[in-house]
Amino acid sequence: MKLLLVEDDREISELLSEVLSDEQYLVDVASDGEEGRDFVESCDYDLVLLDVMLPKLNGVELCRQLRAKKYQMPVMMLTAKDATEDQIDGLDAGADDYVVKPYKLGELLARIRALLRRKTISVSPILQWGDLCLDSNTCKVSYGGKGLKLTPKEYGLLELFLRNGGNLLSRSKILDNLWSFEEPPDENTVKAHMRRLRKKLSKAGAADDFIETVYGLGYRLKQNLQPGFS
Structure with a gap:
Protein backbone atom coordinates (compact mmCIF):
# COMPACT_ATOMS: atom_id res chain seq x y z
CA MET A 1 0.00 0.00 0.00
CA LYS A 2 1.32 3.45 -0.92
CA LEU A 3 0.56 6.42 1.36
CA LEU A 4 1.13 10.15 1.05
CA LEU A 5 1.90 12.10 4.22
CA VAL A 6 1.47 15.88 3.91
CA GLU A 7 3.03 17.38 7.03
CA ASP A 8 5.20 20.48 7.48
CA ASP A 9 6.58 19.53 10.91
CA ARG A 10 9.78 17.68 10.03
CA GLU A 11 10.06 15.88 13.36
CA ILE A 12 6.51 14.55 13.10
CA SER A 13 6.85 13.57 9.45
CA GLU A 14 10.12 11.69 10.04
CA LEU A 15 8.69 9.79 13.03
CA LEU A 16 5.41 8.94 11.33
CA SER A 17 7.00 7.90 8.04
CA GLU A 18 9.37 5.59 9.95
CA VAL A 19 6.47 4.01 11.87
CA LEU A 20 4.46 3.53 8.69
CA SER A 21 7.44 2.04 6.85
CA ASP A 22 7.85 -0.47 9.69
CA GLU A 23 4.22 -1.48 9.01
CA GLN A 24 5.18 -2.28 5.38
CA TYR A 25 3.60 0.87 3.90
CA LEU A 26 5.44 2.82 1.23
CA VAL A 27 5.39 6.49 2.19
CA ASP A 28 5.95 9.71 0.24
CA VAL A 29 6.23 12.93 2.26
CA ALA A 30 5.21 16.42 1.15
CA SER A 31 5.95 19.46 3.32
CA ASP A 32 3.26 21.87 2.06
CA GLY A 33 -0.16 21.74 0.47
CA GLU A 34 0.91 22.60 -3.06
CA GLU A 35 3.59 19.91 -3.02
CA GLY A 36 1.02 17.46 -1.71
CA ARG A 37 -1.30 18.30 -4.60
CA ASP A 38 1.54 17.79 -7.08
CA PHE A 39 2.30 14.36 -5.57
CA VAL A 40 -1.32 13.25 -5.88
CA GLU A 41 -1.43 14.37 -9.49
CA SER A 42 1.78 12.45 -10.24
CA CYS A 43 1.14 9.13 -8.50
CA ASP A 44 -1.62 6.80 -7.31
CA TYR A 45 -2.00 6.61 -3.53
CA ASP A 46 -4.09 4.27 -1.40
CA LEU A 47 -4.45 6.86 1.39
CA VAL A 48 -3.53 10.48 2.08
CA LEU A 49 -2.59 11.62 5.60
CA LEU A 50 -3.14 15.35 5.62
CA ASP A 51 -2.19 17.99 8.17
CA VAL A 52 -4.58 20.95 8.28
CA MET A 53 -2.19 23.81 9.10
CA LEU A 54 0.05 23.71 6.02
CA PRO A 55 2.10 26.36 4.17
CA LYS A 56 0.93 27.58 0.74
CA LEU A 57 -2.32 25.56 0.74
CA ASN A 58 -4.07 24.40 3.91
CA GLY A 59 -5.25 20.83 4.30
CA VAL A 60 -8.98 21.59 4.19
CA GLU A 61 -8.66 23.46 0.90
CA LEU A 62 -6.35 20.77 -0.54
CA CYS A 63 -8.88 18.07 0.36
CA ARG A 64 -11.66 20.11 -1.21
CA GLN A 65 -9.64 20.50 -4.42
CA LEU A 66 -8.86 16.77 -4.58
CA ARG A 67 -12.52 15.84 -4.23
CA ALA A 68 -13.49 18.44 -6.84
CA LYS A 69 -11.10 16.69 -9.23
CA LYS A 70 -12.78 13.32 -8.43
CA TYR A 71 -9.88 11.76 -6.51
CA GLN A 72 -11.44 8.93 -4.51
CA MET A 73 -8.62 7.73 -2.22
CA PRO A 74 -9.34 7.93 1.52
CA VAL A 75 -8.14 11.11 3.21
CA MET A 76 -7.32 11.27 6.93
CA MET A 77 -6.77 14.69 8.47
CA LEU A 78 -4.20 14.99 11.28
CA THR A 79 -4.45 18.26 13.18
CA ALA A 80 -4.20 20.04 16.51
CA LYS A 81 -7.43 21.91 15.71
CA ASP A 82 -9.96 20.10 17.88
CA ALA A 83 -12.97 22.43 17.78
CA THR A 84 -16.20 20.86 16.55
CA GLU A 85 -16.52 23.40 13.74
CA ASP A 86 -12.99 22.53 12.53
CA GLN A 87 -13.88 18.85 12.38
CA ILE A 88 -17.08 19.67 10.49
CA ASP A 89 -15.09 21.79 7.98
CA GLY A 90 -12.65 18.92 7.40
CA LEU A 91 -15.30 16.26 6.94
CA ASP A 92 -17.43 18.53 4.74
CA ALA A 93 -14.35 19.14 2.57
CA GLY A 94 -14.26 15.40 1.85
CA ALA A 95 -12.06 13.88 4.57
CA ASP A 96 -12.93 10.34 5.62
CA ASP A 97 -11.51 10.67 9.13
CA TYR A 98 -10.31 13.47 11.41
CA VAL A 99 -7.64 12.69 14.02
CA VAL A 100 -6.67 15.26 16.64
CA LYS A 101 -3.05 15.67 17.75
CA PRO A 102 -1.50 14.45 19.94
CA TYR A 103 -2.64 10.98 18.92
CA LYS A 104 -1.59 7.52 20.07
CA LEU A 105 0.32 5.73 17.30
CA GLY A 106 -1.49 2.45 17.93
CA GLU A 107 -4.88 4.10 17.49
CA LEU A 108 -3.69 5.99 14.40
CA LEU A 109 -2.46 2.77 12.77
CA ALA A 110 -5.78 1.09 13.55
CA ARG A 111 -7.67 3.97 11.92
CA ILE A 112 -5.42 3.73 8.86
CA ARG A 113 -6.11 0.00 8.57
CA ALA A 114 -9.84 0.67 8.91
CA LEU A 115 -9.82 3.21 6.07
CA LEU A 116 -7.80 0.91 3.84
CA ARG A 117 -10.18 -1.97 4.58
CA ARG A 118 -13.11 0.25 3.67
CA LYS A 119 -11.40 1.11 0.37
CA THR A 120 -11.02 -2.59 -0.49
CA ILE A 121 -14.08 -3.91 1.35
CA SER A 122 -14.91 -6.39 -1.41
CA VAL A 123 -11.36 -7.75 -1.57
CA SER A 124 -10.32 -10.62 0.68
CA PRO A 125 -7.21 -10.01 2.82
Whole structure:
Protein backbone atom coordinates (compact mmCIF):
# COMPACT_ATOMS: atom_id res chain seq x y z
CA MET A 1 0.00 0.00 0.00
CA LYS A 2 1.32 3.45 -0.92
CA LEU A 3 0.56 6.42 1.36
CA LEU A 4 1.13 10.15 1.05
CA LEU A 5 1.90 12.10 4.22
CA VAL A 6 1.47 15.88 3.91
CA GLU A 7 3.03 17.38 7.03
CA ASP A 8 5.20 20.48 7.48
CA ASP A 9 6.58 19.53 10.91
CA ARG A 10 9.78 17.68 10.03
CA GLU A 11 10.06 15.88 13.36
CA ILE A 12 6.51 14.55 13.10
CA SER A 13 6.85 13.57 9.45
CA GLU A 14 10.12 11.69 10.04
CA LEU A 15 8.69 9.79 13.03
CA LEU A 16 5.41 8.94 11.33
CA SER A 17 7.00 7.90 8.04
CA GLU A 18 9.37 5.59 9.95
CA VAL A 19 6.47 4.01 11.87
CA LEU A 20 4.46 3.53 8.69
CA SER A 21 7.44 2.04 6.85
CA ASP A 22 7.85 -0.47 9.69
CA GLU A 23 4.22 -1.48 9.01
CA GLN A 24 5.18 -2.28 5.38
CA TYR A 25 3.60 0.87 3.90
CA LEU A 26 5.44 2.82 1.23
CA VAL A 27 5.39 6.49 2.19
CA ASP A 28 5.95 9.71 0.24
CA VAL A 29 6.23 12.93 2.26
CA ALA A 30 5.21 16.42 1.15
CA SER A 31 5.95 19.46 3.32
CA ASP A 32 3.26 21.87 2.06
CA GLY A 33 -0.16 21.74 0.47
CA GLU A 34 0.91 22.60 -3.06
CA GLU A 35 3.59 19.91 -3.02
CA GLY A 36 1.02 17.46 -1.71
CA ARG A 37 -1.30 18.30 -4.60
CA ASP A 38 1.54 17.79 -7.08
CA PHE A 39 2.30 14.36 -5.57
CA VAL A 40 -1.32 13.25 -5.88
CA GLU A 41 -1.43 14.37 -9.49
CA SER A 42 1.78 12.45 -10.24
CA CYS A 43 1.14 9.13 -8.50
CA ASP A 44 -1.62 6.80 -7.31
CA TYR A 45 -2.00 6.61 -3.53
CA ASP A 46 -4.09 4.27 -1.40
CA LEU A 47 -4.45 6.86 1.39
CA VAL A 48 -3.53 10.48 2.08
CA LEU A 49 -2.59 11.62 5.60
CA LEU A 50 -3.14 15.35 5.62
CA ASP A 51 -2.19 17.99 8.17
CA VAL A 52 -4.58 20.95 8.28
CA MET A 53 -2.19 23.81 9.10
CA LEU A 54 0.05 23.71 6.02
CA PRO A 55 2.10 26.36 4.17
CA LYS A 56 0.93 27.58 0.74
CA LEU A 57 -2.32 25.56 0.74
CA ASN A 58 -4.07 24.40 3.91
CA GLY A 59 -5.25 20.83 4.30
CA VAL A 60 -8.98 21.59 4.19
CA GLU A 61 -8.66 23.46 0.90
CA LEU A 62 -6.35 20.77 -0.54
CA CYS A 63 -8.88 18.07 0.36
CA ARG A 64 -11.66 20.11 -1.21
CA GLN A 65 -9.64 20.50 -4.42
CA LEU A 66 -8.86 16.77 -4.58
CA ARG A 67 -12.52 15.84 -4.23
CA ALA A 68 -13.49 18.44 -6.84
CA LYS A 69 -11.10 16.69 -9.23
CA LYS A 70 -12.78 13.32 -8.43
CA TYR A 71 -9.88 11.76 -6.51
CA GLN A 72 -11.44 8.93 -4.51
CA MET A 73 -8.62 7.73 -2.22
CA PRO A 74 -9.34 7.93 1.52
CA VAL A 75 -8.14 11.11 3.21
CA MET A 76 -7.32 11.27 6.93
CA MET A 77 -6.77 14.69 8.47
CA LEU A 78 -4.20 14.99 11.28
CA THR A 79 -4.45 18.26 13.18
CA ALA A 80 -4.20 20.04 16.51
CA LYS A 81 -7.43 21.91 15.71
CA ASP A 82 -9.96 20.10 17.88
CA ALA A 83 -12.97 22.43 17.78
CA THR A 84 -16.20 20.86 16.55
CA GLU A 85 -16.52 23.40 13.74
CA ASP A 86 -12.99 22.53 12.53
CA GLN A 87 -13.88 18.85 12.38
CA ILE A 88 -17.08 19.67 10.49
CA ASP A 89 -15.09 21.79 7.98
CA GLY A 90 -12.65 18.92 7.40
CA LEU A 91 -15.30 16.26 6.94
CA ASP A 92 -17.43 18.53 4.74
CA ALA A 93 -14.35 19.14 2.57
CA GLY A 94 -14.26 15.40 1.85
CA ALA A 95 -12.06 13.88 4.57
CA ASP A 96 -12.93 10.34 5.62
CA ASP A 97 -11.51 10.67 9.13
CA TYR A 98 -10.31 13.47 11.41
CA VAL A 99 -7.64 12.69 14.02
CA VAL A 100 -6.67 15.26 16.64
CA LYS A 101 -3.05 15.67 17.75
CA PRO A 102 -1.50 14.45 19.94
CA TYR A 103 -2.64 10.98 18.92
CA LYS A 104 -1.59 7.52 20.07
CA LEU A 105 0.32 5.73 17.30
CA GLY A 106 -1.49 2.45 17.93
CA GLU A 107 -4.88 4.10 17.49
CA LEU A 108 -3.69 5.99 14.40
CA LEU A 109 -2.46 2.77 12.77
CA ALA A 110 -5.78 1.09 13.55
CA ARG A 111 -7.67 3.97 11.92
CA ILE A 112 -5.42 3.73 8.86
CA ARG A 113 -6.11 0.00 8.57
CA ALA A 114 -9.84 0.67 8.91
CA LEU A 115 -9.82 3.21 6.07
CA LEU A 116 -7.80 0.91 3.84
CA ARG A 117 -10.18 -1.97 4.58
CA ARG A 118 -13.11 0.25 3.67
CA LYS A 119 -11.40 1.11 0.37
CA THR A 120 -11.02 -2.59 -0.49
CA ILE A 121 -14.08 -3.91 1.35
CA SER A 122 -14.91 -6.39 -1.41
CA VAL A 123 -11.36 -7.75 -1.57
CA SER A 124 -10.32 -10.62 0.68
CA PRO A 125 -7.21 -10.01 2.82
CA ILE A 126 -6.05 -13.50 1.74
CA LEU A 127 -4.50 -13.36 -1.72
CA GLN A 128 -3.79 -16.66 -3.51
CA TRP A 129 -2.30 -17.82 -6.77
CA GLY A 130 -1.86 -21.54 -7.11
CA ASP A 131 -0.02 -22.74 -3.97
CA LEU A 132 1.05 -19.21 -3.05
CA CYS A 133 -0.81 -17.51 -0.19
CA LEU A 134 -0.34 -13.95 1.09
CA ASP A 135 -2.22 -12.69 4.15
CA SER A 136 -2.27 -8.89 3.92
CA ASN A 137 -3.51 -8.59 7.51
CA THR A 138 -0.46 -10.31 8.99
CA CYS A 139 1.99 -9.72 6.10
CA LYS A 140 2.76 -13.45 6.09
CA VAL A 141 3.50 -15.32 2.85
CA SER A 142 3.62 -19.07 2.26
CA TYR A 143 4.04 -21.40 -0.67
CA GLY A 144 2.58 -24.88 -0.33
CA GLY A 145 2.20 -24.21 3.39
CA LYS A 146 5.87 -23.29 3.76
CA GLY A 147 6.56 -19.79 5.09
CA LEU A 148 8.66 -17.38 3.04
CA LYS A 149 10.89 -14.74 4.62
CA LEU A 150 10.75 -11.73 2.33
CA THR A 151 12.21 -8.25 2.48
CA PRO A 152 9.69 -5.38 2.45
CA LYS A 153 10.34 -4.75 -1.25
CA GLU A 154 9.96 -8.45 -2.12
CA TYR A 155 6.71 -8.56 -0.16
CA GLY A 156 5.51 -5.42 -1.94
CA LEU A 157 6.33 -6.93 -5.32
CA LEU A 158 4.43 -10.11 -4.57
CA GLU A 159 1.41 -8.27 -3.20
CA LEU A 160 1.35 -6.01 -6.26
CA PHE A 161 1.33 -9.02 -8.60
CA LEU A 162 -1.38 -10.78 -6.60
CA ARG A 163 -3.63 -7.73 -6.48
CA ASN A 164 -3.31 -7.39 -10.25
CA GLY A 165 -4.07 -11.06 -10.97
CA GLY A 166 -2.57 -12.12 -14.26
CA ASN A 167 -2.27 -8.59 -15.61
CA LEU A 168 1.02 -7.54 -17.13
CA LEU A 169 3.01 -5.04 -15.07
CA SER A 170 5.69 -2.94 -16.75
CA ARG A 171 8.86 -2.05 -14.87
CA SER A 172 7.78 1.61 -14.80
CA LYS A 173 4.43 0.61 -13.25
CA ILE A 174 6.27 -1.41 -10.59
CA LEU A 175 8.58 1.52 -9.86
CA ASP A 176 5.63 3.90 -9.50
CA ASN A 177 3.92 1.60 -7.00
CA LEU A 178 6.83 0.40 -4.88
CA TRP A 179 9.38 3.22 -4.72
CA SER A 180 8.94 6.71 -3.33
CA PHE A 181 9.98 9.92 -5.01
CA GLU A 182 12.85 10.18 -2.53
CA GLU A 183 14.42 6.87 -3.61
CA PRO A 184 14.11 6.74 -7.40
CA PRO A 185 15.94 3.64 -8.69
CA ASP A 186 16.58 2.62 -12.25
CA GLU A 187 14.86 -0.33 -13.90
CA ASN A 188 17.80 -2.63 -13.15
CA THR A 189 16.77 -2.39 -9.50
CA VAL A 190 13.47 -4.06 -10.39
CA LYS A 191 15.36 -6.86 -12.11
CA ALA A 192 17.54 -7.43 -9.04
CA HIS A 193 14.58 -7.62 -6.66
CA MET A 194 12.70 -9.86 -9.08
CA ARG A 195 15.65 -12.22 -9.31
CA ARG A 196 15.86 -12.56 -5.52
CA LEU A 197 12.11 -13.03 -5.17
CA ARG A 198 12.06 -15.76 -7.81
CA LYS A 199 14.94 -17.51 -6.07
CA LYS A 200 13.05 -17.59 -2.77
CA LEU A 201 9.89 -18.85 -4.48
CA SER A 202 11.89 -21.54 -6.26
CA LYS A 203 13.45 -22.72 -2.99
CA ALA A 204 9.93 -23.08 -1.57
CA GLY A 205 8.94 -25.29 -4.51
CA ALA A 206 7.51 -22.86 -7.06
CA ALA A 207 8.30 -23.13 -10.76
CA ASP A 208 11.15 -20.98 -12.04
CA ASP A 209 8.66 -19.09 -14.20
CA PHE A 210 6.05 -18.60 -11.46
CA ILE A 211 6.51 -14.91 -12.31
CA GLU A 212 6.89 -14.74 -16.08
CA THR A 213 8.98 -12.24 -18.00
CA VAL A 214 7.28 -10.84 -21.10
CA TYR A 215 10.34 -9.53 -22.85
CA GLY A 216 10.26 -5.84 -23.63
CA LEU A 217 6.98 -5.37 -21.75
CA GLY A 218 7.25 -6.47 -18.11
CA TYR A 219 6.17 -9.27 -15.78
CA ARG A 220 3.05 -11.22 -14.79
CA LEU A 221 2.02 -14.22 -12.73
CA LYS A 222 2.04 -17.47 -14.70
CA GLN A 223 -1.44 -17.83 -16.12
CA ASN A 224 -2.12 -21.53 -15.39
CA LEU A 225 -1.40 -21.11 -11.68
CA GLN A 226 -4.41 -18.97 -10.84
CA PRO A 227 -6.75 -20.15 -8.06
CA GLY A 228 -8.74 -23.15 -9.15
CA PHE A 229 -5.91 -24.66 -11.17
CA SER A 230 -3.55 -27.34 -9.96
